[in-house]
Amino acid sequence: MTRFALVGAGARAGMFIRALTTDHADVAQLVALADPNPARLAAHNRRLQDQGQEPIAAYDVSDFTEMLKRERVDVVLVTTVDRYHEQYLVAAMEAGCDAVTEKPMTTDAASCRRILATQRRTGRNVRVTFNYRYNPLHEAVKRELAQIGEIGSVHFEWLLDVRHGADYFRRWHRDKANSGGLLVHKAGHHFDLVNWWLDDEPETVFAAGRLFFYGEQGRRHGYARDYERAHGAADAEGDPFALRMADEPAMRELYLDAERHDGYLRDRNVFAPGVTIEDDMAVLVRYARGASMSYHLTAYAPWEGYRVMVNGSRGRLELEVVETDHVAPAAAAGVKGEPGSVSTAEQGWRRLLIRPFWAPPREIDVDGYSRQGHGGADVRMLADLIRPDAPADPLGRTANAVDGARALLTGLAANESLATGQAVRVQDLLDPEEIK
Numbered sequence: 001m002t003r004f005a006l007v008g009a010g011a012r013a014g015m016f017i018r019a020l021t022t023d024h025a026d027v028a029q030l031v032a033l034a035d036p037n038p039a040r041l042a043a044h045n046r047r048l049q050d051q052g053q054e055p056i057a058a059y060d061v062s063d064f065t066e067m068l069k070r071e072r073v074d075v076v077l078v079t080t081v082d083r084y085h086e087q088y089l090v091a092a093m094e095a096g097c098d099a100v101t102e103k104p105m106t107t108d109a110a111s112c113r114r115i116l117a118t119q120r121r122t123g124r125n126v127r128v129t130f131n132y133r134y135n136p137l138h139e140a141v142k143r144e145l146a147q148i149g150e151i152g153s154v155h156f157e158w159l160l161d162v163r164h165g166a167d168y169f170r171r172w173h174r175d176k177a178n179s180g181g182l183l184v185h186k187a188g189h190h191f192d193l194v195n196w197w198l199d200d201e202p203e204t205v206f207a208a209g210r211l212f213f214y215g216e217q218g219r220r221h222g223y224a225r226d227y228e229r230a231h232g233a234a235d236a237e238g239d240p241f242a243l244r245m246a247d248e249p250a251m252r253e254l255y256l257d258a259e260r261h262d263g264y265l266r267d268r269n270v271f272a273p274g275v276t277i278e279d280d281m282a283v284l285v286r287y288a289r290g291a292s293m294s295y296h297l298t299a300y301a302p303w304e305g306y307r308v309m310v311n312g313s314r315g316r317l318e319l320e321v322v323e324t325d326h327v328a329p330a331a332a333a334g335v336k337g338e339p340g341s342v343s344t345a346e347q348g349w350r351r352l353l354i355r356p357f358w359a360p361p362r363e364i365d366v367d368g369y370s371r372q373g374h375g376g377a378d379v380r381m382l383a384d385l386i387r388p389d390a391p392a393d394p395l396g397r398t399a400n401a402v403d404g405a406r407a408l409l410t411g412l413a414a415n416e417s418l419a420t421g422q423a424v425r426v427q428d429l430l431d432p433e434e435i436k
């Protein structure tokens with residue numbers, strides 16, 4: 001039995017807690033939870049007890065190292081706010097544990113360097129939960145790319161709709177110090193996919209972007225209401241950007257009822273002051289083996305999904321995914337992935353095409369895609385991360401600290417480019433010798 005502990009008992013933690021205490025309880029044991037907020041720890045334990053499970057030993061984060069020793073932990077799961085990933089990864093490895101961290105691995109080059117150095121010195125194993133790799137469509141891209149020969153370039157556009165995109169502007173992500181901004185926090189998934197698909201790494205990055213739609217700058221578009229946070233604000237009534245926490249039991253117990261301990265507000269007005277991240281970003285990347293990518297992330301789109309176009313020496317691969325074709329007003333005030341957040345009025349479709357030269361396009365059928373859990377990726381990733389008897393991984397989906405660093409570096413270089421207006425060489429952020 002592998003003994004797991006988890007630090008950062010928020011929303012994402014719930015997925016790991018469920019997996020460890022149900023589907024994979026035959027091979028793994030969750031022995032401890034840590035968080036600075038006692039109400040969130042208690043909420044997770046209440047859920048377990050409601051399902052007839054024993055509560056898990058709960059610790060304040062100040063006792064993290066002591067917890068690892070006392071509970072004889074083998075693997076630490078890090079699901080905290082991004083800026084704190086590094087401190088737990090390093091402490092876990094120093095204590096002789098392996099670690100699994102949520103993406104992004106961290107939020108700046110200095111902490112990335114410390115993670116890589118500690119990993120090399122201790123020889124411990126760090127895995128990064130790039131769940132998008134496990135989406136059946138993305139696995140199919142990895143398999144089918146060989147059909148289009150040598151890769152010349154990638155054109156990649158990702159749209160977050162006014163429900164999902166807005167959510168990053170309500171809470172800790174809105175401060176770049178916490179999340180690295182969406183180029184690190186969100187686009188890191190996409191940059192990792194491209195590194196993995198192309199088996200390559202970024203060399204030079206140029207970016208242009210700004211806060212256009214949300215924040216104080218966005219008030220000019222005419223959607224802003226005057227309240228600081230939605231809960232209890234009369235002005236938030238009927239606002240499609242206002243999160244309703246009181247009506248949703250999971251949101252209420254994890255956030256609303258936990259506020260008194262740390263003042264963490266989950267439902268800030270997306271147009272309230274203090275946003276230091278961008279919502280519209282264009283990035284140009286040159287890869288070490290010569291390919292280029294034009295990438296765009298928009299966080300205020302009317303629909304949610306993405307387009308990936310890969311140009312090769314023997315044709316072109318095109319992936320188009322519409323996760324939801326619009327945000328229905330009745331479901332606008334929810335959070336993606338939470339109950340009630342997708343209305344039946346919202347439709348989706350997907351298409352993966354190979355377009356050879358001088359021949360009609362060929363559609364690739366993909367089994368196993370689901371509109372839940374990131375295209376069905378989460379359950380597949382959990383099995384791979386937790387089970388010692390997980391099926392073989394011929395596509396190399398399991399991501400390690402080097403993969404975590406490479407995905408992060410595209411975003412960090414893009415952030416640096418936004419700040420300086422110059423193209424940024426990745427090696428100026430982190431010595432290639434350190435990414436090994």
Ligand SMILES: NC(=O)c1ccc[n+]([C@@H]2O[C@H](COP(=O)([O-])OP(=O)(O)OC[C@H]3O[C@@H](n4cnc5c(N)ncnc54)[C@H](O)[C@@H]3O)[C@@H](O)[C@H]2O)c1
Nearest residue numbers: 008009010011012013037061079080081082084102103104
């Ligand atoms: N891979 C994915 O698809 C995916 C999806 C959602 C979230 N995530 C990742 O999961 C992580 C958590 O996100 P979330 O949505 O659950 O956020 P959340 O706000 O619900 O939870 C964050 C938790 O971190 C805790 N925390 C705050 N400061 C801390 C500190 N100093 N030390 C330890 N814990 C601290 C908070 O109390 C809270 O319980 C993030 O890194 C995010 O990127 C990944």
